[in-house]
Amino acid sequence: MNSRALDIRSRVVPDALVAVHSDEVANVSEEVLPGVTGIRDETNLVFGTSFRPSVTPVTTNMSSNPSTQKISRVSFASLTPNNLGTVRKLNSVLFPIKYSEKFYQGVLLPEVEDFCKLIYYNDVPVGTICCRLETKDDEIRLYLMTMGVLAPYRSRSLGSQALELILASAVAQRKPKISKIYLHVQVSNHGAKKFYERHGFKEVGVHENYYKKITPHDAWILEKTLS
């Protein structure tokens, strides 16, 4: 399987001044949206049977202050059956919801390898981002299911780097082409909404009673069209 180079140095602007509380970024999907079927296209399954973790270190200078110039290492790894335990652990402390086995099987599918990642900070796994592919009206869309970073590691642009990485992979994918990426944000979570808007997402509507077990129940639908 081709492990795409995850070089995003050129794309990421470390936005150290904007404090984003990515704990609020955690958007939680409780169930597959009605009318949307998970893609099970066999042709997509053909190319990738082996799960190889591809960790590509991305070095970012975390400090603009020259006196505390410290190099922190940020890197990403693909999900494999072996590091899934780390994803489970992260989800269990990041989100107020327990994910089903179906979720964990889904993120291991070869076609989402570029869209499901573990985020490492100085070689310690501190966050995850997980998407799934959906087909609606002959259109392939990317749905961002979860994204979160452990509390002590927030405001270090880890979330931004992860999101940009996913966006870049989505744009780069040709077959099948991905038309847009969307997600849900709980209507109380303004920080998260701002965060996504900064990355070019737009609110396209409100999904009422999206969350069953947590309040408020409503969620914004945020969307970004990919070109």
Added chain:
Amino acid sequence: MSKALPVPAKRHLPSKEATLFKELLTLYETRQLKKGLKTADQILKKFPEHGETICMKGLLLTHMGRREEGIDFVKKGVKLDLTSHIVWHVFGLIQKGEKNYEEALKSYTQALRFDKENLNILRDAAQLQTQLRLFDALVETRHTLLKIRPSLRQHWIALAVAYHLNGNLSEARKTLEHYERTLKNVADYDIEHSETLLYHVRILEEMEDYSEALSLLDVNSKSRAIVDRTAIMECRARLLSKLKSDEAEHAWRALIEHNPDCYDYYRGYFSNQGLSLENSSQEALDILRQFSSQLSKATAPRRLALTIATGDEFRDLAKSYLLSGLTKGIPSLFVDVKSLYTNASKRDVIEELAEAARVEFTPSSDTPPSSAEDTDPTIYLWTLYFLAQHHSYLGRPKKALETITIALEHTPTLPEVHTCKARILKRAGDLLGAAKSVNDARLLDGQDRFLNTKCAKYLLRAGCVEEASNMLGLFTKKDAVSPGADLEDMQSLLYLMEEADAHYRNGKPNLALKKYHAVQKVFNEIEDDQYDFHGYNLRKFTLNIYMKLVKWEDQLRSHPAHVKAALSASRIYIKIHDDPSIATAITSSPQLTGAEKKAKKKAKKAAQKVQEEPKKGPTPSANEDKGLEPVQPKDDDPEGLKLIGVSDPLEQAFKLLQPLTTLVTDNIDVWTVVYDVAIRRKKYLQALQALNHARALNVEHPEVHVRSMHFRQTIDTLPEEPPAPIGPLLKEVAQKVVPEGLSILTFNGQYLQRHISEPLAVLAAAKVAHGLKEPVQEVEQVVFGVLGEGTQLDIPTALKVLEFLTEIKSGRVEEFRSVCNKQFEISTVFKPLTELEALQKRTLSGEEEEKEEDISPA
């Protein structure tokens, strides 16, 4: 194989058959077994009594896996032609295959009587002589080989090595000098030649002819005949030091620059300068500072400086060392510095520094983290990790747990933090909790075999043998009979020892014995494995490393795992001897607990597999070479019932301990167990020797005290004094053990007073009292002293006390248990058995419980 003359009549074959026989030999050499067998049969049709052919047939059959049949033929052949070198050679080959080296050498010696100059036989004999360490004979054999074929380089070297092994360095040197003079046109960059020269230098060094060694080294490194640059540098520095040359300092410095993290080079440098790296010295410290500033990336000089420095200087150096380690996130930082803790003030400084770092790196809670000025959160995490280990090491489990809990809340995804928590719990006596924590770590990274093994080990410590086996099975070969069988093949001493200990604690001494014997087997195999190297290393000219190997093999059985397995097995044998009902209870009524049933099933399956294999066997090719080693017979005692049911347990123990008495003479445990076995076998002189050894090591050691008193008591109550000179000698020592005018009991009381604050000594005094048939109440009184104020009772000792109380059928077992349960708050090992079992069930099933909790579909 060349033939010898003259040929006796019954061996003589007409020319047609003689040709066939020659063909047969070639067919064997090229391992064309089936064809060879046909040829042999062809000869035997006309000459059915031809001994050499019968032997060859037997050899071929053995190679083809028809072992018993083959050996019968070989034996028959030998009988038919006792003066043929071929039959003896064949017989020797078979015995060698059985690893019966002594007998094989005898056969080879026979063969050589009838064919003195057979190169193959001589070479094999030399290898056997090396394996058996018969160095005089080896020199002879190598000499003969060299005389026959002086043109072979290898024969010269082999002779030198033989002399060397036999302790005759000057002859070894002469041989090498002679050999080097005969050499012409050595190719450039000839590694074999280079190795030989380095070996030559080494011999000169061992002869303490350092200047000669140095000049040989210098000449040949300049001419580039010696090509191993590192070896040249190391050897040169060593020799210059020994010659007290001024150049030595430079040579060592060059080595340090060559590899600035090699502690040996620093040791060499400093010992050359007459400085110690252990004691504080300003001069040494200054030099280390220089090295630190020159070699900015090396940690070795910085770490070495910590050992030497004191006071404020230590504080400064330690601070920068710790901070650099914490910033880089070096997981082994604590393990690295903990050896400094023998110095209490250094220990306190490190604690202070680490606590200060913790305060400094703690993220402020009120202001939201502003990324720019912030320190890396990972530094805080590694600081907590360091401190947790620190507190646990110093016996403060509560503080350690508090710290590690904060770390886990901070970052729950770092396996090290979970394993650290596991270790804290293990030390504090919560074995199940420890196993659970290490399993948490394992779940984070499924492909980490270290975590898998750790997890299995912790399960074994908690007594969950079956669960551990399943855990290990995630990484062992899938087609192995069981995970354990694969690990035994792989010679995993860790697994064998841990499972043996677990079986023992679980009250299954039979299975424990089984594993301890498996450890013995591993060491037998290692010893056998060296055989091939006696030939291989000479062929490859890797002589220095070969000499190291031979020395190492001679020390092999002093390996800690071997010692521990031998001692533990012997202790079981002693127990069986003292109370045969232990063995009969296990052998007569097979307790069919769930685990055992399963084990039986598995064993049955395994046996079936072994039986099935030959069915598959013949189909691929009848020509397949199965070698001369006998196939591992299938295990007919998977439960270790035969092991535990032996009629002579003490003899078994004696055999196990035998190698230890010469190799591990500084180990008190060895001598006390040797004593225990000897005194029970009524080998009083042996017992006396063991006791003397132990007393010479530490006469006040609790276990030694117990034996001393036991010895006196035994000798005093002997029904009949053994004949002189043994009897009087025993008496003499027995008198010496307890000063004149004191009874054993009084002396024991004095011992107790001397060591009243040492729990193990208190236990020893109680054991002696029990041995003297003091009333149980008295003994209990003594042993409960371990709970006294000012006594530092630890968990392992408390468990020993508990075991002793149970052994003497004390009525206060539960009392002691509950006191310990209170005293060691975190521990679970002192909980009543029923409670512990429930806890075990809960902990083990708890892992599954977490799994399911689906989100309800809309």
